[in-house]
Amino acid sequence: MTAQILDGKAGLATIKEELALRVRALREQGVRPGLGTVLVGDDPGSTWYVNAKHRDCAEIGIESMRRDLPAGSTQAEVEAVVDELNGDDACTAFLVQQPTGLDEFAILSRVLPEKDVDGLHPVNLGSLVLGRAAPLPCTPVGVVELLRRHDVEVAGAEVVVVGRGLTVGRPLGLILTRRSENATVTLCHTGTRDLAAHTRRADIVVSAAGVPDLVTADMVRPGAAVLDVGVARVDGKIAGDVAADVAEVAGWISPNPGGVGPMTRAMLLTNVVEAAERQAAAGGAPSIPAGPAPTP
Numbered sequence: 138m139t140a141q142i143l144d145g146k147a148g149l150a151t152i153k154e155e156l157a158l159r160v161r162a163l164r165e166q167g168v169r170p171g172l173g174t175v176l177v178g179d180d181p182g183s184t185w186y187v188n189a190k191h192r193d194c195a196e197i198g199i200e201s202m203r204r205d206l207p208a209g210s211t212q213a214e215v216e217a218v219v220d221e222l223n224g225d226d227a228c229t230a231f232l233v234q235q236p237t238g239l240d241e242f243a244i245l246s247r248v249l250p251e252k253d254v255d256g257l258h259p260v261n262l263g264s265l266v267l268g269r270a271a272p273l274p275c276t277p278v279g280v281v282e283l284l285r286r287h288d289v290e291v292a293g294a295e296v297v298v299v300g301r302g303l304t305v306g307r308p309l310g311l312i313l314t315r316r317s318e319n320a321t322v323t324l325c326h327t328g329t330r331d332l333a334a335h336t337r338r339a340d341i342v343v344s345a346a347g348v349p350d351l352v353t354a355d356m357v358r359p360g361a362a363v364l365d366v367g368v369a370r371v372d373g374k375i376a377g378d379v380a381a382d383v384a385e386v387a388g389w390i391s392p393n394p395g396g397v398g399p400m401t402r403a404m405l406l407t408n409v410v411e412a413a414e415r416q417a418a419a420g421g422a423p424s425i426p427a428g429p430a431p432t433p
């Protein structure tokens with residue numbers, strides 16, 4: 138058996154076509170979506186992702202602005218740039234590329250929630266827990282969208298997520314257990330006693346551990362869907378979590394590169410367009426909230 142490919146590049150291309158139409162409609166109303174990126178330092182991987190995001194935006198008519206700061210920039214310097222983008226009406230949504238090596242929580246918390254294109258602001262993550270509409274983290278939604286576009290049944294499925302990180306595993310567990318997805322999720326991590334015992338029972342395995350070749354063929358139930366979200370680097374090349382021989386037993390497999398990575402970018406673009414649509418509906422870009430109400 139050879140697994141069907143969960144093709145993220147094709148998904149990205151289709152979603153770009155759909156979004157280009159929505160961007161055109163916004164522009165006809167006089168609304169110009171604009172993505173800001175903040176990059177600290179010159180890590181080649183992070184630089185590649187940020188460049189790719191700007192190329193993607195240009196292709197579908199989204200304006201973009203970048204703020205590249207030198208390695209060794211301070212917390213205060215990064216926060217000053219966040220404040221600047223919060224106040225810039227041309228920037229309808231933005232992100233600070235991780236990792237920064239700084240206090241990530243303070244940076245995420247400082248972005249206006251309405252401009253948070255990563256869905257990682259505490260208010261937006263809180264909305265996910267509470268079941269309220271809000272921007273969602275791009276990689277987990279990319280995983281769900283990739284499954285949906287290939288008709289992999291998620292409702293009722295046993296899903297094993299490997300990894301409890303803020304950007305993938307933790308929010309993916311929350312998203313998959315919503316009523317709209319209705320999966321049964323087992324969230325595995327470095328404290329899991331017998332990982333293979335869990336993955337062997339799964340209809341869908343999503344590995345986001347960053348450990349090359351963590352998931353091997355003997356750990357996968359024949360016919361299962363296996364999604365590789367690992368982005369470790371070995372000799373400058375991406376090394377996923379999923380070993381090559383898994384393709385011989387899996388029913389579906391996401392290549393890496395070419396799987397979840399491009400879908401992450403597609404969901405980022407979707408979040409930019411949706412933020413601009415919401416801001417247009419609310420009558421303009423969000424303003425900086427006035428300070429706390431005076432106490433009586």
Ligand SMILES: Nc1nc(=O)c2c([nH]1)NC[C@@H]1CN(c3ccc(C(=O)N[C@@H](CCC(=O)O)C(=O)O)cc3)C=[N+]21
Nearest residue numbers: 186232233234235236255275394395396398399401402
């Ligand atoms: N604030 C923030 N938001 C992010 O969304 C964010 C981040 N920080 N930090 C790092 C991770 C990683 N990430 C990827 C995006 C696209 C690909 C992607 O498109 N990769 C291509 C090729 C990559 C290559 O060949 O180097 C692929 O998988 O086909 C991968 C990884 C977004 N991240």
